[in-house]
Amino acid sequence: MIRVKLKNKLALTGAATMATLFLGLNANAARMDMVDVSNNNGYMSTAEYTSMRNEFGVKAVTVKISEGGTYKDPYAASNIANVQAAGLYINGYHFARYATKAQAIAEADYAGQAAKAAGLPVGAVLATDVEAKEQGILSQATNDRNNAAFMKEIQKFGYRADIYTSGSWANNKMTIKGKTGWVAGYPFVPAGKQWYTNNNAWQWSGSAHFRISYGGFDVSQLYTDYYTAGQKSTVKPTNKDAVKANNQEANKNTSKPSNSAKWVKESKTYALKTAVKLRTGASTASSVIAILPAGTTVKTDQAIIQNGYRWVRQPRFNGYGYLATGPVSNTLEYVKSGAAHTYYTVKYGDSWWSIAQRNGLSMTTLASQNGKTIYTTIYPGQRLVVR
Structure with a gap:
């Protein structure tokens, strides 16, 4: 974490100036620049992404597209559409299972086709998420070869490539060069320190909370413009005071290891x-x-x-x-x-009460099985699990 004190109105120069300008809200706080979502988060509405932008300063969202060679995230298409409707930059990621070069190429083809079908726009990042047991038993050289093959193949679909992995694996299980890579290091933020500043992004929490969204989310700070379409972000929050307060709260909640997990x-x-x-x-x-x-x-x-x-x-x-x-x-x-689930599509005029009554459920049961509370706003077109 870069700490800068201004004395006697001395001008900042060089790297210190750029770092301070980039940190924006608070030089001692990690920012919530990017959120990644998957089927684990359930259906995410445009309103939820809009709140992330306006009240928390989120600029980009990275959506799970696929995993291995057989799984496509069922929420990818709706997430991509709703993120774009909220005016945020959109990217995707593939959870890697490959252990050979041939498997890496096959998974890249699978991910690229799935991304196209889900509506991920050309030019977005489609990162390979490399952290599974399949890669854990391989040498750094083998992982480097496989990752390079995946990224070369994914570019054929018009997507930009990157690698996501944990801090313990970066430059240990695989090579993550400077000005590349999206590296995870949490659950807590060490006081006075920024991590992985030489990479594209640092995922610093896996349990961030947003006002109208249920559950914890992975959030990352961006150090480059790679995940904002290769350009300086044009996304602007509408409530800067809320962004500052929410950012400080998020950092406070992760400033030390927490043993307060709740069922x-x-x-x-x-x-x-x-x-x-x-x-x-x-x-x-x-x-x-x-x-x-x-x-x-x-x-x-x-x-x-x-x-x-x-x-x-x-x-x-x-x-x-x-x-x-x-x-x-x-x-x-x-x-x-989703085993044996039955879904209901929300219509205009519906409420938690009316849908619950129609399906023989209590409001709290209906909300909880959808990862929400009865105070969460629902929207026409949203799909809810009713069985």
């Missing part, structure tokens, strides 16, 4: 992609009740993010069982959501 209501049905251990508590140190095989349907009533994983609670005949849906960085790695 939230979550009435969902998951189908397991792979075998998962059902435990007596929300910890990998807890005893194993059973190993649930791939294909098992799991109904949950609560969820929590703690100890590096997203955990869900399963009501059982004699209490509860707990299972991880995946690491925090990819919270549905072990499951696929």
Whole structure:
């Protein structure tokens, strides 16, 4: 973190001047320049993105497009359309599963086609998110070769390429050159320090909160214009006082490690992609009740993010069982959501009450199974899970 004190009206020069100007609101605070969203966040409306822009200073959104060679994010198209409608810069990312050059090229073709189908505009960034177990066992040289192959192939679709990874993997598991890369380093912001200033972006929190959006979000600070279409951002918030206050609050909440994670209501049905251990508590140190095989349907009533994983609670005949849906960085790695769901499209004049009554639900149940509260505004065209 660059700290600058002005004494006797001395002019700032060189790098210190540019750093201070770029930090804008507060030289001691990380900014919420960019948000990344995926199916984990559920349906996101234009109003939610507009609030992020006007009240929190968000300039760009990066949307999950695909994963591996078989999964396309079902919310990609609506996210892309609603981000653009809110006047924000739009980008995409692909969660990499490749372990060979041939697989990297195949995944790039899959991601590029999925991005085109979802409406990601030509010229946007389509980053490769490289943090999975498949890459963790490979050498730096092999990951570098595979990442280069993915990025070269993705450019054939008209997209600009980049790499997202964790700080512990950058220049360890793979090479991230200066003025490239989107690097994650959290959950807390060390006082008086900015991280990864030589890269395109620093993801500094995985639990930021926005006023009209439910749940925690990944937020990043931008150091270059790469994620704003290669140009100085023209996105302007309408409430600068709110931006300043919300920015300071976000930094205050992440200024030190937090052990205050809370369980939230979550009435969902998951189908397991792979075998998962059902435990007596929300910890990998807890005893194993059973190993649930791939294909098992799991109904949950609560969820929590703690100890590096997203955990869900399963009501059982004699209490509860707990299972991880995946690491925090990819919270549905072990499951696929939406099993046997029925959806309702919101119409003009609808309310939480009218939709709940029509489908035999309480308002709180309807809201919670959609990752919302009864105080969240719903909009015509929005799809809600009703079964």
